[in-house]
Amino acid sequence: MRYSAFSIFLNGLKGNRNWGAAWREPQPKLHYDVVIVGGGGHGLATAYYLAREFGITNVAVLEKNYIGSGNVGRNTTIIRSNYLLEGNNPFYEFSMKLWEGLEQDFNFNAMVSQRGVLNLYHSDAQRDAYTRRGNAMRLHGVDAELLDRAAVKTMLPFLDFDNARFPIQGGLLQRRGGTVRHDGVAWGYARGADGRGVDIIQNCEVTGIRRENGRVTGVETTKGFIGCGKLGLAAAGNSSQVAEMAGMKLPLESHVLQAFVSEGLKPFIDGVVTFGAGHFYVSQSDKGGLVFGGDIDGYNSYAQRGNLATVEHVAEAGKAMIPALSRIRVLRAWGGVMDMSMDGSPIIDRTPLDNLYLNAGWCYGGFKATPASGFCFAHLLAKDAPHPTARQMRLDRFERGYLIDEKGQGAQPNLH
Amino acid sequence: MASLLPCPHCGPRPREEFTVKGAAQARPAPDASPDVWFDYVYLRDNPRGAYAEYWHHTSGCRRWLIVTRDTATHDVFDSRDAAEGREVRA
Secondary structure: OOOOHHHHHHHHHOOOOOOOOOOOOOOOOOEEEEEEEOOOHHHHHHHHHHHHOOOOOOEEEEOOOOOOOOHHHOOOOEEOOOOOOOOOHHHHHHHHHHHHHHHHHHOOOOOOEOOOEEEEEOOHHHHHHHHHHHHHHHHOOOOOEEEEHHHHHHHOOOOOOOOOOOOOOEEEEEOOOEEOOHHHHHHHHHHHHHHOOOEEEOOOOEEEEEEEOOEEEEEEEOOEEEEEEEEEEOOHHHHHHHHHOOOOOOOEEEEEEEEEEEEEOOOOOOOEEEEOOOOEEEEEOOOOEEEEEEEEEEEEOOOOOOOHHHHHHHHHHHHHHOHHHHHOOEEEEEEEEEEEEOOOOOEEEEOOOOOEEEEEOOOOOOOOOHHHHHHHHHHHHHHOOOOHHHOOOOOOHHHHOOOOOOOOOOOOHHHO | OOOEEEEOOOEEEEHHHOEEEEEOOOOOOOOOOHHHHHHHHHOOOOOOOEEEEEEEOOOOOOOEEEEEEEOOOOOEEEEEEHHHOOOOOO
């Protein structure tokens, strides 16, 4: 059924007892044209755009847990397209444009809220770097404004402007950035894909990839063998594990990133603010809780939980930016497993195996990329050619020396 | 991860004293082929399970260590001075 104000009204009159399930729970068929491993945001978006844009509907999405149980339900919900490099910026702006029309497109309230993303700067050098980034964004047609100290003070008077070590001099603002309800994204894409004939198979873990003559013929799963014409991997933090089943070694390390939410507070922070001197970002959810996070813990991990040292570090950075945070209480903390790539940028590409395709390396920036990642991966799966905005996100760029390294850190995944 | 890491010189110390570098791999010979160097610089086994990493005891004895941990359970199996040297899995 189509969701609308009228359907809410009508179902309300009947005591909300007649809402149907948003997607089916099908048994896997013996064969699909395309099988996607990973029922997270990217896998579900890929299935949705395969069906909607490219007319390929004989598709299965295999998820080892329930959909939305991984990083799409674990991030801090921020969307933005404030990237510097040619290989990244048009892609993330494409994603931002898809976010802007997403709810109408898939008929689901994902609470897309363009409340602005502000990156603070604390030194002349950092201001120059942000000026350069802002100019690069504007040259690509993306909105960017460089704010001075007075302008930031008007927006967020409670920041610690005169911090002895990291005084705030201003910020780079992208007004079109903001937040989205993250699990709503998974549900919206799942419902949209399911309605177009895609089978979403939950609690179905891939245990092997069957190959013959350099081609994939299907996957072994906990629900039996499933044959496929093409196989797409969108397994995020577990990409290396799945790729190993196909004999591939990837330029990835899996790291844990923590996120936190505070008790509910009255309206306090309008948009998203990031601390430029440490790594700290915060926004306030519609329920009133502050949603915040910092850096990855720094060591390889497949555990969806982090270390107290990082909790302390995040709290210190937060308090250095907003002294009032010292009085809030944290309700929950959790962790997600990130597929950190060797240059901090993602991979959407073919692989040495003919009909095996890879979508990985999202580091801790995968959520904002969800729509474009799905669209571009679907484009690659359907047409065997990269989408124009994702053409630099190649698997062989490391070997060829064409890295997309926003931070200039080199092959050190825990620094990206 | 555990809040304490064992240092072979200082005993169990808080994790905050250490800095992690990453995969403890054997460095190829300078004249090794580009394929071998590419593998060393960019590719990782990224195992779920035992994994050897370089850690620096930055706020302690300042020695480089090779710590072997489980990446799923975070158990620490072994910690030794990197100067002891050995072949390890990437």
